[in-house]
Amino acid sequence: MEQRSGIKGRRQERIRSLLDEQPEAAPLPLYELNEDTASFREWAQQPERREHAHEPDPEKLWKQSRGGWMHEGDGGDGGRPRFTGGFVRRTIASVLVFGAVWGIFMAREPWAVRAQSFITDALSNDMDFAAARVWYETHFEGAPSFIPIFGEDEIPAEKVSASHNLSAPLEGDILRSFADTLYGVEIMPSADSSGSVTVKSVDTGRVLSVSKEAQGGIRIVIRHTGSLTAEYGHLTGTRLSADDWVESGDTVGWMQETENNAAPLLFFAVMKDKTYIDPAEVVSFD
Structure with a gap:
């Protein structure tokens, strides 16, 4: 116990010696208020202090200075975009x-008839660019590049029909x-045809359907070019199916002689724009 008391005493003496060696710090200066300075309560009671001035929106001021957003003269509240006003006008x-x-x-007066004629001509007749063309040729020696129709002669369109x-x-x-x-024709194969007879496509086209006939044969409908649809009936067999594509001369199917050795007959029909036409008008059977 005596040893601890001695250590504690030496520490206290050391601390006092350090404090005695430090110079005395100068007192901090106090802020002096003017005599006419009001107290906080008096300052809060002043009306000009309570009412803050309205600060304008800087973005709105910038848009108004640009002249492309709000109406001129708007005070900043309730302004409408110029687009709305312009659209209404x-x-x-x-x-x-x-x-x-x-x-x-609707009027039947003489002056109204002249006005009607003027409006009708302005809306139905083409503008005469002859004066503008002469002016451009005089000052620029040619037609402007952005109006290439000046100086060009109109060539009438010619209808070209290619036989197919x-x-x-x-x-x-x-x-x-x-x-x-x-609605169609029945074709008998030539006399030299014996056994199986091959039926060919008359033109390029897409197979629309392959169905069974009431008599037991097969009927194939093909959509050809030129808005033509052909039907091949009384077939014995085929390798085509719906959505197949065929070229002119490709095999559509085949026909075989019947049980009584009778010659098979091909049913062939052509439809144009949902109307049956004579196949001899578009197909040469010679």
């Missing part, structure tokens, strides 16, 4: 012009004409 002007033109055409002959589906003779059926 243009709409009103359009309605007034339309009403005036409608009234002119379809090949026959097989070699043979027409046994039943279009006048008998009013």
Whole structure:
């Protein structure tokens, strides 16, 4: 205990000696208020202190100075964009012009007839660019590049019709004409055809359907070029299916002799714009 008390005493003496060696610090200066300075309560009670001045929006001021956003003279509250005002004015002007033109055409007065003629000519006839063309040629020695129609002679359009002959589906003779059926013809193969007879496509096209006939044969409908649709009927067999593509001369199917050795007949029909036409008009069977 005596040893601890001695250590504690020496520490206290050391601290006192260090404090005695430090110079005395100068007192901090106090802020002196003017005699006319009001107290905080008096300052808060002043009306000009309580009411802060309205600070304008800097972004709004910038847009107004640019002249492209708000109406001139707007104080900053409730301003409307210029687009709305301009749109309303243009709409009103359009309605007034339309009403005036409608009234002119409804009137039966002599002056109204002349006005009607002028409006009709202005809306239906092409503008005469002859004067503008002469002015450009005089000052610029040619037509402007952004209006290439000046100085060009109009060439009338010519209708070009190219004949497109379809090949026959097989070699043979027409046994039943279009006048008998009013929707197709029946073709008998040539005499030298024996056994299986191949039926060919008359033109390029896409297979629309492959179906069974009531008599047991196969009928194939192909959409060809030139808005033509051809039907190949009484077929014995085929390797085509819907959505297949065929070229002119490709095999559509084949026909075989019947059980009584009768010659097979090909039913062939052509439809143009949903109307059956005589196949002899578009296909040469000679």
